[in-house]
Amino acid sequence: MTRAAAAGTILVVPGGRDATDVIHADLRGRILSGDIAPGAGLSQARIAKECLVSRGPVREAFRLLQREGLIEVEVNQRARVTDLSVEEVEHLYALRVSNETLALGLSVPRFGPAELDELDRLVGEVAAAQTRGFDVWEALHHRFHMTLVAHAGQRMLSSIVLWAEHTGRYRKVYVGRDDSGWTLGAREHAELARLCRERDARAAARLLARHLSRAGLALIASMDPTHEPALLRAAIRRALAAEGGTPP
Structure with a gap:
């Protein structure tokens, strides 16, 4: 076993068949967390x-x-970590708004009592984690959102997890030190859990669309105030129209 780059340790057994998986998982985690800039x-x-x-x-x-x-891989077998892009984050949030609202609508009727209790528990843990730093808060926040869409089917869920992880990379850089939206977000999490327990799939989907759109639009504004997020706004309008809501 050996030490890799300065920011972390890659535990690889020489000759082991899982070397690719271990190296990939380590580098991926450190890129998404910002340890590799x-x-x-x-x-x-x-x-x-x-x-x-x-x-x-x-x-x-x-x-x-x-x-x-x-x-991005270069011809000389070197690579560089991709830069952060306002266009990419807009696409990510457009995908999240469109697909997570659909996935939540599918999941609400299928939640069992244990899953509803888990949502309630995570609401409290996410709110309490505001004083424990961004990384702790983000991990619990991610778990809450993935629980909301747990019954969307494995293929869709895998994509949603990927998009959420990628937006987390941006959130740590641009909003990790700004807790101005946490109080409103905590109220929305509690309301989402309540609507799920009441089996109100349409109202839950409308609220989730607004919740995600607020986060995405705020992130885009912090990156580039001149950028007009036409794609994200279109995704928001479509999601809200499907659920009988009004765009922000």
């Missing part, structure tokens, strides 16, 4: 040497990261 360079040769593996597993891990859009 946007624009930072990555070397296949250096990572392979530090992990005591051939370049093959590292090359495959890079391919997976490139397919997810987290790195």
Whole structure:
């Protein structure tokens, strides 16, 4: 087992068949968390040497990261972490608004008592985590939102998890130190849990659309106040119209 880059440790058993998965998971987690900064360079040769593996597993891990859009691979086997982009975050939130509202509508009638209790518990934990730092809060916040869409089906859920993780990368950089929206967000979480318990799928979907759109629009404004998020606004209008709501 060996130490990798300065920001973390990759535990790879030399010759192990899971080397690609371990290297990919480590690099992915550190990119999404910001431990490896946007624009930072990555070397296949250096990572392979530090992990005591051939370049093959590292090359495959890079391919997976490139397919997810987290790195850009150059011809000399080096790579760089992709920069943060206001266009990308707009697309991510447009996808989240469109798909999470649909997924919540599908999930509400299927929630069992234990899942409804879990939502209530997470509401309290997310609110309490506001004093424990952004990383703790974000992990619990992510769990709450993924519980809301738990019955959407594995294929859709996998995509929703991916989009949420990618928006988390942006949120840590641009809003991690700004807690101005946490109080309103906590109230909306409690209301979402209540509507789920009451089996009011349409009202829950409308509220989720507004909740996500507020977060997305605020993030875009913090990145580039001149950017007009036409795609996200269209997604918001479509989601709210489908549920009988009015766009913000």
